Amino acid sequence: MQLLKDRIRKDGVIKEGNVLKVDSFLNHQMDIELLNEIGREFRRRFTGKNITKIVTIEASGIGIACITAQYFGVPVVFAKKAQSINIDGEVYSSKIESFTHKKVYDVIVSKRFLNKDDHVLIIDDFLANGCALLGLLEIAESAGATVEGIGIVIEKGFQNGGEKIRSRGILLESLAIVDAMDAKQGTVTFRGE
Amino acid sequence: MQLLKDRIRKDGVIKEGNVLKVDSFLNHQMDIELLNEIGREFRRRFTGKNITKIVTIEASGIGIACITAQYFGVPVVFAKKAQSINIDGEVYSSKIESFTHKKVYDVIVSKRFLNKDDHVLIIDDFLANGCALLGLLEIAESAGATVEGIGIVIEKGFQNGGEKIRSRGILLESLAIVDAMDAKQGTVTFRGE
Numbered sequence: 001m002q003l004l005k006d007r008i009r010k011d012g013v014i015k016e017g018n019v020l021k022v023d024s025f026l027n028h029q030m031d032i033e034l035l036n037e038i039g040r041e042f043r044r045r046f047t048g049k050n051i052t053k054i055v056t057i058e059a060s061g062i063g064i065a066c067i068t069a070q071y072f073g074v075p076v077v078f079a080k081k082a083q084s085i086n087i088d089g090e091v092y093s094s095k096i097e098s099f100t101h102k103k104v105y106d107v108i109v110s111k112r113f114l115n116k117d118d119h120v121l122i123i124d125d126f127l128a129n130g131c132a133l134l135g136l137l138e139i140a141e142s143a144g145a146t147v148e149g150i151g152i153v154i155e156k157g158f159q160n161g162g163e164k165i166r167s168r169g170i171l172l173e174s175l176a177i178v179d180a181m182d183a184k185q186g187t188v189t190f191r192g193e
Numbered sequence: 194m195q196l197l198k199d200r201i202r203k204d205g206v207i208k209e210g211n212v213l214k215v216d217s218f219l220n221h222q223m224d225i226e227l228l229n230e231i232g233r234e235f236r237r238r239f240t241g242k243n244i245t246k247i248v249t250i251e252a253s254g255i256g257i258a259c260i261t262a263q264y265f266g267v268p269v270v271f272a273k274k275a276q277s278i279n280i281d282g283e284v285y286s287s288k289i290e291s292f293t294h295k296k297v298y299d300v301i302v303s304k305r306f307l308n309k310d311d312h313v314l315i316i317d318d319f320l321a322n323g324c325a326l327l328g329l330l331e332i333a334e335s336a337g338a339t340v341e342g343i344g345i346v347i348e349k350g351f352q353n354g355g356e357k358i359r360s361r362g363i364l365l366e367s368l369a370i371v372d373a374m375d376a377k378q379g380t381v382t383f384r385g386e
Contacts, residue, residue, distance in 0.1 A: 029306040030269045032262045059251035063269065066256040069225045076223045076256065113222040 001041050001175040004153070005190050007034060008176060016183045018156065026153065027060035027125050032067065038175060039068035042123070042151040045173040049148045051121045053077055053114070055140065057096075057107060057132055064153060065123040072121065077114060079107040079136060092142040094135035099128070107132075109139050116144030127152040127174060130161025137170075154178060157191050194234050194368040197346065198383050200227060201369060209376045211349065219346065220253035220318050225260065231368060232261035235316070235344040238366040242341045244314045246270055246307070248333065250289075250300060250325055254317040257346060261316055270307060272300040272329060285335040287328035292321070300325075302332050309337030320345040320367060323354025330363075347371060350384050 013021040025031040051072050056065035057079040065076045081096075082105055091108040098105065114120070122136050133150060140147050147170060155162050155174035165172045177191035206214040218224040244265050249258035250272040258269045274289075275298055284301040291298065307313070315329050326343060333340050340363060348355050348367035358365045370384035 023303065024305065025268075028270065028273065028303060030259060030262075030271070032259060032268060035259065036263075059255060059271070059273070062252060062255040063259040063271075066223060066225060066228065066259050067263075069223075070229075070260075075218075075225060077221065078223070078252070078256075080221065080252070110216065110221055112217065 001038070003034070003037055004176045007031075008154070008178075008188060012188065014181045014183045014186055014188065018158070018181055020154070020156070020178060020181060020188070022154065026064075030063050035064055035067040038064060038153060039071045041175055042068050042121075042173070043071035045151065046121060046149050046171075049121070050119050051148055052117070052119045053121075053145075054123055055079065055109070055114070055120050055136060056123045057081075057136060060126075061124040064125055068123055068151070077109060079109050079139060081105050081107055092139045094138040094142075096135040097131050099131075107135050107139070109143070111143070114140065114143040114145050118143065118145040119148050120145050121148055122150045123152075124150075125153045127155040127161045127165075127172075128159045130159075130164045133161065133165060137165075137168075149173065151175075194231070196227070196230055197369045200224075201347070201371075201381060205381065207374045207376045207379055207381065211351070211374055213347070213349070213371060213374060213381070215347065219257075223256050228257055228260040231257060231346060232264045234368055235261050235314075235366070236264035238344065239314060239342050239364075242314070243312050244341055245310070245312045246314075246338075247316055248272065248302070248307070248313050248329060249316045250274075250329060253319075257318055258316040261344070265314065270302060272302050272332060274298050274300055285332045287331040287335075289328040290324050292324075300328050300332070302336070304336070307333065307336040307338050311336065311338040312341050313338050314341055315343045316345075317343075318346045320348040320354045320358075320365075321352045323352075323357045326354065326358060330358075330361075342366065344368075 054076045090111045093108045149171035152174040155177045157177040157179040180189040283304045286301045342364035345367040348370045350370040350372040373382040
């Protein structure tokens with residue numbers, strides 16, 4: 001998605017340790033016009049898929065998922081991190097390791113909101129090692145739901161999350177795949193360039 | 194907002210301890226059509242206000258804020274809970290006590306995304322004791338931003354958060370104010386009824 005790649009080059013900040021900060025438009029401050037273009041692009045890439053629900057994980061996936069859901073006409077369910085007293089006992093859960101926050105946490109989805117009749121599109125902002133996605137896939141599998149595909153805004157192509165997912169035969173569409181970053185030069189190389 | 198009150202009566206679940214669960218349509222599974230009606234209503238209630246940014250707090254405020262932002266044509270900034278290594282040092286912060294999760298945490302907003310030229314509409318799903326809102330107000334004040342108003346989906350009118358906010362002279366619009374709940378009968382009394 002050229003608009004997204006241009007925006008990453010313009011406003012993304014590259015830091016040592018392969019950190020790509022896009023918090024000025026994607027995951028802290030959110031450019032809602034860009035999110036709408038992203039939603040339209042996901043609709044285009046998953047044309048013909050019968051989606052009944054968009055599933056994401058808190059927090060930074062929620063905005064993208066909600067805007068995208070408008071193009072599919074379906075509700076959003078977001079997986080929650082850790083148990084809240086406002087969640088009933090009956091949940092699907094999975095353990096996820098976050099490298100950003102350096103900890104393991106439980107993610108949960110109420111059994112009331114995901115079942116075997118659901119055809120799910122999973123949406124998230126980033127894909128790196130794939131831990132969060134594997135957790136969401138485990139939850140979808142527990143529910144007996146069909147995963148029709150996964151839509152990612154930015155994939156770090158030099159980490160193995162994409163390979164893990166694609167090797168399972170799951171349709172994974174990433175709108176921008178970063179194959180290399182150079183913090184000193186401040187440059188990004190996208191796949192296919 | 195009658196559509197919202199009807200939905201709370203239809204799909205809300207009342208539990209002992211004044212717990213109102215609306216996770217089937219607002220803050221776990223999200224009905225995006227309802228969120229759009231909520232966004233339109235906020236636009237109507239803040240007519241004439243010059244808003245430059247919508248500010249909310251993760252996680253459950255994000256979806257409502259993003260959909261609402263489409264009616265104002267502005268970006269969303271969501272305050273993050275706790276420090277992440279992906280956030281730069283320069284942040285505004287405030288401590289918030291969560292009664293739901295029974296702990297105190299820091300919420301932060303990067304100084305790059307809020308400043309004295311901003312006219313802010315704060316959006317959140319619930320208002321009870323007002324701790325989260327007071328934290329966001331403190332952050333907006335630190336930034337020198339003007340708070341044009343606060344839009345809440347459901348206010349628990351029997352708790353004192355609304356009084357705390359309104360007594361400061363801030364324009365607070367809640368789309369449904371619950372004045373009483375009866376867990377045994379499963380009934381809700383809204384303000385003005």
